[in-house]
Amino acid sequence: MNFTLIFNDKKEIKSLNKDTSIKNVLDEMELSSEIIIAKKNGDIVIEDEKIENGDEIHLIQIIYGG
Amino acid sequence: METCTKCGNPKIIIKRKQSGQTLCKDCFVESIQKKIIKTIKKEKLLEKGDNVLVALSGGKDSVTLLDILDTFRERNIIDICAVTVDEGIDGYRQDGVDIAINHVKRLDIDHQVVSFKDSFDITLDEIMDNPEHRGSCTYCGVFRRWIINRAARDFGATKIATGHNLDDETQAILMNYLEGNVDNLTKMGPKTESKSLLFAPKIKPLREIPEKEVGLYVLAKNLEVHLTGCLYSEESFRGEIGEIIKNLSKNHPTIMYSTLSGFDKIKTALKNEHKNNFQFEKCSICGEPSSNEICRTCTFLNELDKKVVL
Numbered sequence: 322m323n324f325t326l327i328f329n330d331k332k333e334i335k336s337l338n339k340d341t342s343i344k345n346v347l348d349e350m351e352l353s354s355e356i357i358i359a360k361k362n363g364d365i366v367i368e369d370e371k372i373e374n375g376d377e378i379h380l381i382q383i384i385y386g387g
Numbered sequence: 388m389e390t391c392t393k394c395g396n397p398k399i400i401i402k403r404k405q406s407g408q409t410l411c412k413d414c415f416v417e418s419i420q421k422k423i424i425k426t427i428k429k430e431k432l433l434e435k436g437d438n439v440l441v442a443l444s445g446g447k448d449s450v451t452l453l454d455i456l457d458t459f460r461e462r463n464i465i466d467i468c469a470v471t472v473d474e475g476i477d478g479y480r481q482d483g484v485d486i487a488i489n490h491v492k493r494l495d496i497d498h499q500v501v502s503f504k505d506s507f508d509i510t511l512d513e514i515m516d517n518p519e520h521r522g523s524c525t526y527c528g529v530f531r532r533w534i535i536n537r538a539a540r541d542f543g544a545t546k547i548a549t550g551h552n553l554d555d556e557t558q559a560i561l562m563n564y565l566e567g568n569v570d571n572l573t574k575m576g577p578k579t580e581s582k583s584l585l586f587a588p589k590i591k592p593l594r595e596i597p598e599k600e601v602g603l604y605v606l607a608k609n610l611e612v613h614l615t616g617c618l619y620s621e622e623s624f625r626g627e628i629g630e631i632i633k634n635l636s637k638n639h640p641t642i643m644y645s646t647l648s649g650f651d652k653i654k655t656a657l658k659n660e661h662k663n664n665f666q667f668e669k670c671s672i673c674g675e676p677s678s679n680e681i682c683r684t685c686t687f688l689n690e691l692d693k694k695v696v697l
C-alpha cells in the first residue's frame with residue numbers, strides 16, 4: 322500500500338500503514354497543522370482524514386513567518 | 388462520521404476547535420463572508436460612497452480582503468482602488484505583483500504598482516547590502532506606509548483597507564502590552580482615524596478571522612494568491628509572540644478571540660486615560676505628516692544617503 326505526497330513542489334511515493342491520517346503524516350514530517358492545509362485527491366480535507374491506498378495528498382503551507 | 392453542522396454535507400473542510408463546528412466548503416465560505424461583513428457593520432468601517440484603497444500584495448490576506456470588499460462594490464455601496472508596493476526583493480516580490488495585477492484586471496479596478504526604487508531610488512535588496520541596516524522589516528513597514536498614504540491621496544481614497552487578520556492583531560496587542568508601549572496600543576483598533584487630514588482612516592475588516600481560516604478561504608474559493616515566505620523574514624519579537632500564541636491556541640482554542648475582545652473592551656478607557664496631544668506637522672523634507680520635524684522615512688533615507696524622489 323502506498324500514497325503520493327506532494328509538498329513544496331516535490332512529489333514522492335510513500336508507503337502507507339493501515340489507519341494513517343493526515344495528522345500522522347504532518348507529525349512525522351514535523352509540520353504544524355496550524356500552518357498547513359491538506360488536499361486529498363484535489364479536495365480540501367481536515368487533518369483527521371484517513372489516507373487510503375493510491376490517494377494523492379497535497380500539503381499546502383499557507384502561513385509563513387514575517 | 389462527521390458532517391457539516393449547518394447543512395449535513397459529509398465533505399467537511401474544517402473543524403473549528405473554538406466552537407466545535409464542522410463545516411463543508413460552501414458553508415465555510417459563507418461563514419467567513421458573513422463574519423467579515425458583520426465586523427464591517429459593527430465597527431462602521433464603510434460608509435456609502437467611500438472610495439476604498441486596498442493595499443494589495445497578492446498574498447492571502449489582501450486577496451481575501453479584495454474579494455469581500457468587491458461584494459460591496461458590486462452593490463454600488465463603495466468604489467475600490469488598489470496599490471501594490473514593490474519593495475524590490477529579487478525572486479520574491481514579482482510573483483505577488485503579477486498576481487495582484489491579475490486580480491485588478493479581472494475585477495477592472497484602478498491600480499498602481501509603486502516601487503521603493505521609484506519612490507526612494509533604492510530597493511530593499513540594495514538596502515540589505517548595507518551592513519549598517521536597521522533590519523529589513525523596519526524599512527519595509529515605514530516605507531510601505533509612506534507609499535500607501537501617498538497613493539491614497541493620489542486616488543482620492545476616503546479609506547485605506549489592510550488585510551490584518553486575528554493572528555496579526557493579537558500579536559500586536561501582546562507585543563505592545565509586553566513592551567509597555569501604551570502609545571501604540573491606543574492607536575490600535577478596527578479603524579484608526581488619524582488627526583492629520585492628510586491621512587485617510589485605516590480599516591481592518593479581517594481582524595476577527597484567524598490567519599489559518601484566511602488561508603482556507605482562498606483555497607476553498609480557488610483564489611490565486613502568492614504563497615511563499617520572504618527571504619528576509621527575520622527572527623523577531625513578533626515572531627516569538629506568534630509562536631507562543633499558536634502553541635497556547637492548541638489547548639486553548641479561544642485565546643486569540645478573548646485577547647482581541649478583551650482589548651476592545653478596555654480600548655476606549657485607554658484612549659481617554661492616555662491622551663497624547665502631539666500635533667501633526669509636515670515633514671520638512673517630503674511634506675508628509677510627521678510628529679517630528681523629519682519623518683521616519685526621510686530619517687531612514689538620510690542614513691542611506693538617499694532622498695524621497697518627488
Ligand code: SF4
Nearest residue numbers: 387523524527617620
Ligand atoms: S518579511 Fe519583512 S522584509 Fe520581507 S516583505 Fe515582509 S516586512 Fe518586508
Ligand SMILES: [Zn+2]
Nearest residue numbers: 391394411414
Ligand atoms: Zn454545509
Ligand SMILES: [Zn+2]
Nearest residue numbers: 670673682685
Ligand atoms: Zn519625510
